[in-house]
Amino acid sequence: MVSSPLTVMAEILDPLPPEQSGKILCCYINATSKIQVARISNIPNWYFERVVFPGQRLVFEAPRKGQVEIHTGMMANAILSDKIPCDRLMLEEPSIYEFDTDLIGIDPISKNNRYEFIESMEETNKTPKISQIVQQALSTGYLTIKAENQLRQLLTTRYDLEDFNAFMVLQDAVMLGKVKPENRASYEDVFSTINQNSYKPIAHIQREKALLLFTKVTRLKETANKYLSINHPEKAKFYYYQIIDVLEILQEGLDINTRRSLMKSYLEIYQRIVAVSIYTQDFNSAFLYSEISRNRYLVERLSKQDTLLPITLPFKLYEKIKEAKINENKALIHYTYVLSNKQDKQLIDKTKDKWLEAKKNLDNLYSEVSESEPEFIAKTKVYPISFTEVQSLLQHDSAIIEFFFTEKVLVIMLILPGEEQPFICEDLCIELKDNCLEEIVRIWASNITTKTTSTKDIEIDENLEQLPIFLKIFSDYLLPRKLQGYIPPDINNLIIIPHKYLHLVPIHALWLNENQCLIERFSVSYCPSIQVWKICQKRQRQRELLLGIENPTQDKDLIFSKAEVVSISQRQQFLQTQILSGGQASKAEILRSVKHHHCFHFSGHAEYNFKNPLDSYLMLSAHSNDEDLTLNFILTDMQMPQADLVTLSACCTGVVDAFQPTDEYLGLPTGFLLAGAKAVVSSLWKVNSIATAYLLDEFYRQLDRTNNKAAALQTSQNWLRACSADELRERAVTWDLSKLEPKEQFRLKRALKRLEGIPFENPYYWAAFVLTGC
Missing domain, CATH: 1.10.287 (Helix Hairpins)
Known part of the structure; x- marks a missing residue:
């Protein structure tokens, strides 16, 4: 036997109860360590996990044949870590037929022992520790209903760690067969009652009790998974609910990295509760828990800021x-x-x-x-948004499409106005096969963010030339052909809530059917979560003061940047404009001016940093990185309490680190939402400056006519993809180009002459920009 902190003993009980026939009952005693986690697996398809305390007996049942593999690890400061150093112990079946006699050697029908146990629980002068009581229970045979009641009373009025451990030992006693078979059903009710009643006060305990919460999560996770494995979904849901409530308490107020670490360890809990809720037709719960899992950090910070x-x-x-x-x-x-x-x-x-x-x-x-x-x-606290509240915020001509990945299925939820619950059906649940979709998105993301595209003319990089092919593949995966039939004809606006790596996919450009893409039928806006959508909706803003940042690096290839900002500043909606060009666009001047403006328009270069998103930036200087507007700087120093719209006319400004295992993402839109903006227009890939100038010129023209930003972007994208070269040249005549240098005017006119046919029909030119927020 390999050296291990745990002493290992096991024996097959004979005769076994009928329901345990063919099983091995094993017992492990934690002899020395302070806190341990035991992970016990038997291949194939068997897994068991539990926290083990000093002197605690860990009882479990395993298949009779095969090997049992035990992993134990000291917890120390790694309570929330998914990587715990461990020793390993392999047990062959013939070597584990020894069992601790004080667990099964007591006469199970001994009345004297049973009465002694009950009397100890009824003492009034000195109430024994629950852990001592349960240890007695393990040596007195079967328990009576009165003993159960006494345990329930004690367990629902005591909340220290040792008492909670005692409850776990009691569950071990039941598994070991220390209660009469006819009473086992009542024990399940006892455990449910204890869990339900004793959980409520936990929400009020101090942070010092985090270990207790973590212990509870570990135990409940095991119980829930066991119920799920034996096809008791309602009981599994009950325990999953409690786990998530505890996780919500644990992650409140944490930084985003610690949240990611915690959520990574328990991501499957959220996936399973959504899957089980759908299986049991509890669609409101499926919505609730899919929403709770999304961008909790962003929601919490936005809520605190807006309080x-x-x-x-x-x-x-x-x-x-x-x-x-x-x-x-x-x-x-x-x-x-x-x-x-x-x-x-x-x-x-x-x-x-x-x-x-x-x-x-x-x-x-x-x-x-x-x-x-x-x-x-x-x-100042964050509370889950109810489906009723979502309905109260949803306009009669709008619908929400929410994507959510469970372990095996991509679920598409439809939230339609006036309905009592989300619409979920088999047609909108897409089976995931071998992570094929994720691999395609990874290839896609590599192509659109790392390859260089031309900014001088309308040529497309060869990888981006494949973009229509990718969009067709994504359409087949993400927009089932029957989806359109489930959306009422009076719906004109869609709010899309992506999940995980779908944040990188231009869903608005996907094909709804053979002849029509989504943006032709609907206006589309995006949000990281419905909670964020709610917060953005409540931000009341004007749109009269414009701050424009025009080509701060003075890149000679960005001649259309100046034309773009000039044309936008001509719009009637702006009563006052301030343009910072070239060297005028310093970090200090932007920081000072942005506080008082309703619209912030940046036209220049940007870069997204996948290794550390906080180092992503809007480039202000070609010579010094210290002058760039990094996401880190935006989050710490930028305040935009009046901002209705931020437009980032540059490459990859809407990209996020979407391949993280959790849905806590960081990107430039995140920074500007946290700075106070109601909506952000940003790009998903490296864009062409000529097409972008035309697209955003039309976007602001549409905003002169409507207050609906999503509808304005829809119209401008559909206009650009169908606009002829002659129509584009006519539009350029309306721009005030007097502010351009003669050389710049010459280069711009030369570029316009090269346009032929319908030059921007390819989605590369028109589909990159998305609206996040309201």
């Missing part, structure tokens, strides 16, 4: 809170940046301590507010 302070607040306290919010946000982003760059542990610990100190200071100020406004703290 209004009471108008009765003293001015000094108001200013203190305002400053504390800024300091906490800067400290959080700095800590996230240091952690993302994997810098030395001392620096990571230092920046984390600064963030936690800033967070504590803000929490203390919020507590001060709550003394006079008791409901204020609740307003």
Whole structure:
């Protein structure tokens, strides 16, 4: 036997109860370690996981034949880590027929032992620890109903870690067959009651109880998976609900990297609860838990930012809170940046301590507010959005299409106005085969973000020339032919909620049928989640003041950048415009000016950094990276409380790190939403400057006529894909090109002369830009 912190003993009980025939019952005792996780697997298709405490007996049942593999690992500070160092122990079946006699050697019908146990539970002067009681239960044979009731009472009034461990040991006793077969059904009710009743106070415990929460998650996960494996979906749902509630508590207020680590370990829980809810026709729960799993970090930060302070607040306290919010946000982003760059542990610990100190200071100020406004703290928290609330926000001519990946299926949920629940059917559940879709998207993402395309003329890189082929493949996967039949004819606007790597796919450009793509039939906007959509909807903004950033690097190839900004500044909706061109567009000047403007239009170069998204940037200088508008800087320093629209006319400004295992993404749109913008127009690939100038010129012309940004983008994209070369040249005549240098005017006119036929019909030219927000 290999050296291990766990002593291993097992025996086949004979005779076995009928339901345990053909099983091995194994028992492991944690003799020395403080906290351990035991992961026990028997190949094929068998898995078992449990937290093991000092002196605890871990009982499980395994197939009679084959090997049992045990992995044990010290928890230490790696409570939330999915990688726990472990020893390994292999047991052959012939060597595990020894069993701890004090577990099964007691006469199971001994009345004296049973009465002694009940009497110990009824003591009034000194109530024994529940763990001691349960250890007695393991040596007294069958339990009575009175004993069950006493345990229930104690377990629902005691919440320390040792007591919770005792409950787990009691479940082991049931599995071991220490209760009469006819009473096992009642035990399931006891466990459900204990879980249900004892869970409610956990929401109020302090952060120091995080280990207790983690322990509960581990245990409930095992129980839920077991019920699922024996086809009891309703009981599995019950335990999955509790797991997710605990995970919500654990991740509240965490930085995005720690959230990702936590959610990565429990991603399958969200996938399974959605799948089980659909299986049981509980579509409202499927919607609820698919939504809870999305972009919790972004939702939480947006909610805190948009929470209004009471108008009765003293001015000094108001200013203190305002400053504390800024300091906490800067400290959080700095800590996230240091952690993302994997810098030395001392620096990571230092920046984390600064963030936690800033967070504590803000929490203390919020507590001060709550003394006079008791409901204020609740307003700073994030609560799941109900389906009823979604319906109250949804316009009569709009629908929501929400994508969600379970472990085996891509689910498409339709949320239609006036309905009592989401529409989900078999036709809209697409079976995933061998991760084929993900591999195609990876190839797609590589082609559209890393290859260089021409900005001088209308030639397309050979990889992007394949774009229509990719769109056809994506259409077959993501837009089932029957989808259109489920959408009422009076729906004109779609809000699309992508999931995982679908954030990189231009769903609006996919084919709805053989003759029509989605953007021809509907206006389309995107949101990371419905919670974000709700927050953006509530942001009331004007659209009268424009801040334009025009070719800050003074790249001679971007001649259409100047024409683009000039034409946009002519629009009637803008009562005042400020254009920062070339060297005028410094970081300091943008930071100062952007606070007071309703629209921010950037036309220039950008870059997305997949290795560290916080280093993605809008380029302001060709000579110094320090002058660029990085996502890190946008998150920490940019404040746009009046911003109705941010338009990023540059390459890859809408790309996110969508191949993360969780749905917590970072990209430039994230930064501008957190800075205060109601909507962001950004690009999914490296764009052509000529086509982009025409597209955005038409977009702003449409905004003169409508307040619907998605409809304006729809019209402009359909206009560009069908516009002839002669019509494009006629449009250029309407631009005020007097601000262009003579050489620039000559180059622009030369480029226009090269246009032939319908030059921008390929989706590469018109489909890159998406609207995020409202």
